[in-house]
Amino acid sequence: MLETAASKTHHTGTEITSVPYSAIDRFEPTFIESWMKRVDIITRNTQFIGGEWIKKLESRLAQHADTKEARVCANGTDAIQLALRALGVGEGDIVLVPDSTFWATFEAVCNVGARPVTVDICPEDLHLNAALVAEAIDKFSPKAVIMVHLYGWVAKETKQIRQLCQERGVFLIEDSAQAWGATIDGKSIFADALVSTTSFYPGKVLGGAGDGGAVLTNDSALAAKMHLLANHGRQGKYEHHAVGWNSRLDVLQCAYLDLCLDFISQRIASRQYAAEWYRNNIHAKAIQFRGPAANTTENGYISVAFVEPSLRDKLMQGLTEAKIGYGVVYPAPMSTQPGIKGWIAGKLSHGNAARVCETIINLPCFAGMQQNELEYVKHHVERILK
Ligand SMILES: Cc1ncc(COP(=O)(O)O)c(C=O)c1O
Numbered sequence: 347m348l349e350t351a352a353s354k355t356h357h358t359g360t361e362i363t364s365v366p367y368s369a370i371d372r373f374e375p376t377f378i379e380s381w382m383k384r385v386d387i388i389t390r391n392t393q394f395i396g397g398e399w400i401k402k403l404e405s406r407l408a409q410h411a412d413t414k415e416a417r418v419c420a421n422g423t424d425a426i427q428l429a430l431r432a433l434g435v436g437e438g439d440i441v442l443v444p445d446s447t448f449w450a451t452f453e454a455v456c457n458v459g460a461r462p463v464t465v466d467i468c469p470e471d472l473h474l475n476a477a478l479v480a481e482a483i484d485k486f487s488p489k490a491v492i493m494v495h496l497y498g499w500v501a502k503e504t505k506q507i508r509q510l511c512q513e514r515g516v517f518l519i520e521d522s523a524q525a526w527g528a529t530i531d532g533k534s535i536f537a538d539a540l541v542s543t544t545s546f547y548p549g550k551v552l553g554g555a556g557d558g559g560a561v562l563t564n565d566s567a568l569a570a571k572m573h574l575l576a577n578h579g580r581q582g583k584y585e586h587h588a589v590g591w592n593s594r595l596d597v598l599q600c601a602y603l604d605l606c607l608d609f610i611s612q613r614i615a616s617r618q619y620a621a622e623w624y625r626n627n628i629h630a631k632a633i634q635f636r637g638p639a640a641n642t643t644e645n646g647y648i649s650v651a652f653v654e655p656s657l658r659d660k661l662m663q664g665l666t667e668a669k670i671g672y673g674v675v676y677p678a679p680m681s682t683q684p685g686i687k688g689w690i691a692g693k694l695s696h697g698n699a700a701r702v703c704e705t706i707i708n709l710p711c712f713a714g715m716q717q718n719e720l721e722y723v724k725h726h727v728e729r730i731l732k
Pocket residue numbers: 421422423424447448450451494521523524544545546547557558559
């Protein structure tokens with residue numbers, strides 16, 4: 347795998363003086379030309395909403411994800427709301443969400459009228475684990491749990507959490523906005539989930555030319571419900587069977603994402619190479635790189651490392667001076683965001699999510715990253731932390 351990836355990562359032969367945190371303009375040689383052809387055809391046809399491009403993309407997404415069904419929608423936040431609504435989660439229901447995630451996970455629960463409870467993460471794999479979910483189920487009697495697969499990794503105890511939720515009669519939604527292409531025990535993360543959601547935000551591993559998202563499941567009735575809700579509850583043109591909203595994905599987005607799927611395995615390999623290269627090649631005592639759990643593979647969405655808070659400031663300053671982009675994903679847990687007021691129904695905290703937020707640092711990691719960019723980052727990280 348890595349040999350293939352390495353062959354996609356070239357020396358440019360020129361001295362570099364900066365590296366972006368993320369770049370989405372490292373297009374493959376034929377990409378822009380192929381995209382322009384599609385834009386031309388679609389513009390002349392003027393079928394901008396609905397039709398064959400949507401069906402084609404949905405069928406390819408399901409095939410890649412190894413699920414029976416995939417339904418596209420307007421964005422990854424809507425995808426979570428569609429899943430919650432289709433499962434009947436709403437007014438007054440409690441939903442568990444990890445304290446370490448993007449705000450959209452929390453927000454989606456509130457937007458369907460339910461109330462989130464934040465649950466701490468396991469300090470080893472930085473995700474929910476079965477013990478924490480069990481503790482929170484006992485304490486808060488939720489109707490649903492949203493498990494988030496963060497950083498392009500997969501929660502180590504995914505299988506145990508799936509089983510636990512099934513045994514306890516709690517719906518499990520898997521927010522895989524960051525996990526397109528990640529696997530567990532050699533299988534797609536989507537394959538055995540009750541229902542998963544994803545995002546096609548441009549910076550994601552499968553990123554669009556704008557906003558987009560999808561829901562994925564093996565349950566055809568559930569897929570049909572989510573599809574109905576995403577299109578005004580419509581069955582005929584003016585026949586409405588539910589109060590939904592407009593969360594359609596347009597044809598141009600579908601055609602762009604369909605083209606990206608042609609290149610997705612090499613893009614993932616390139617990202618995986620970068621994330622792995624840092625782990626194996628940056629040697630500084632003060633920085634500890636972390637990687638996916640042993641039974642899983644990452645998609646290389648984000649590189650994860652930890653540095654003590656006092657040194658993290660020094661590192662961030664040094665990186666800025668060396669014109670190297672970096673991320674802090676995320677700087678604060680959900681349960682401390684100002685926007686939780688009036689929404690949060692409780693929290694289960696052992697301080698792990700907060701500790702991660704204080705120490706995490708993310709180095710540049712994107713598809714098409716060059717070998718000399720990786721080496722430039724290594725050189726400066728080791729110099730700054732020496
Ligand atoms: C974990 C997670 N959930 C949900 C979302 C929301 O996706 P979108 O921005 O497409 O609405 C994101 C996007 O950043 C995310 O990272």
